[in-house]
Amino acid sequence: MTAKDAKLLKETKMEVRAIFTTYLEKNKQRRTPERYALLDEIYSYKGHFDVDDLYIKMKKRNYRVSRATVYNTLDLLLDCGLVKKHQFGEQGSQFEQAYGFKQHDHLICVQCKKVHEFCDPRIQQISSKMGELLKFNVTHHSLHLYAMPRKDENGDCEQCGIEVKNEEN
Amino acid sequence: MTAKDAKLLKETKMEVRAIFTTYLEKNKQRRTPERYALLDEIYSYKGHFDVDDLYIKMKKRNYRVSRATVYNTLDLLLDCGLVKKHQFGEQGSQFEQAYGFKQHDHLICVQCKKVHEFCDPRIQQISSKMGELLKFNVTHHSLHLYAMPRKDENGDCEQCGIEVKNEEN
DNA sequence: ATCCCTGCAAAGGGTTTGCAGACGC
């Protein structure tokens, strides 16, 4: 990480802390060290994480929080819009930072389960058009594309290197 | 149900049974009565259902199947494309018939959780464009719009009649 | 000092698994 990035990261962290503080005060919630420590940890990385990832990371930092607190804090962060929640595969929820990130959707590699991001303005158009049609106000959406990687010259996945299986039908 | 609908339903059931048989033979799976009974039950209703719905329906029909068999059979039906699986809210998976239904997506009322269907050809365009861009072959997708119902003259949901809550922020 | 938040561990709900017996092949 460059010095510039580090500075930017620090600024972001300060901003999200401020937002969180305002939210907690407004909602008469206590500003506990655990909650800020979790927020800090979340904004120290990019990409998706699940509850256990976060729990383990905190442990490695020698900052002990219980899973219950992780869940509790994530609920608060979801509620104040600092974190987004996704349900990709079959199991556990995935989360990601939400502050300062622009709207995007996800393509999931069916082979290696890696998640890629993309943007397309037409999704907004579809949302509002369908809301209009069905008489709803769309608040949010989730679009997941599930896809097979293309083969490289060795027949392996260009992304993850695993051999690409042929589809059967 | 009109006589015409009944006839159509019967035809559909025969067609899906034939597809299932072909699939089972091809994949060296046994053609057990439980599997056909479940397929039949699934194609006797419209709309979404979860594993327990199906299990209960079978029980009411006095056809005893274990939950394990329901899961097993649903896996097979998913694999041969006769059933589609969805993960709407937080919990359990939902399923629906897939044969003879055109591609559609879902709008979920955040208030009453009722699921509405819609179609928009632009989603296909987005899928293929993004596949191209990221070098994947998109096999399927899921688009969920989460939305608040609009209020009627009494401030209630036009769809479900429950009072529409104001959003807080 | 209050009482909400935390940690811990147990409970919960949906799904999967292991095993013995049944049955499609």
Place this chain on the structure above:
DNA sequence: GCGTCTGCAAACCCTTTGCAGGGAT
């Protein structure tokens, strides 16, 4: 008859809950 599918129940995983003690206000 062989091998696998079924039913049953226990195991599993992620998440929620209950309770006693500690810390924010």
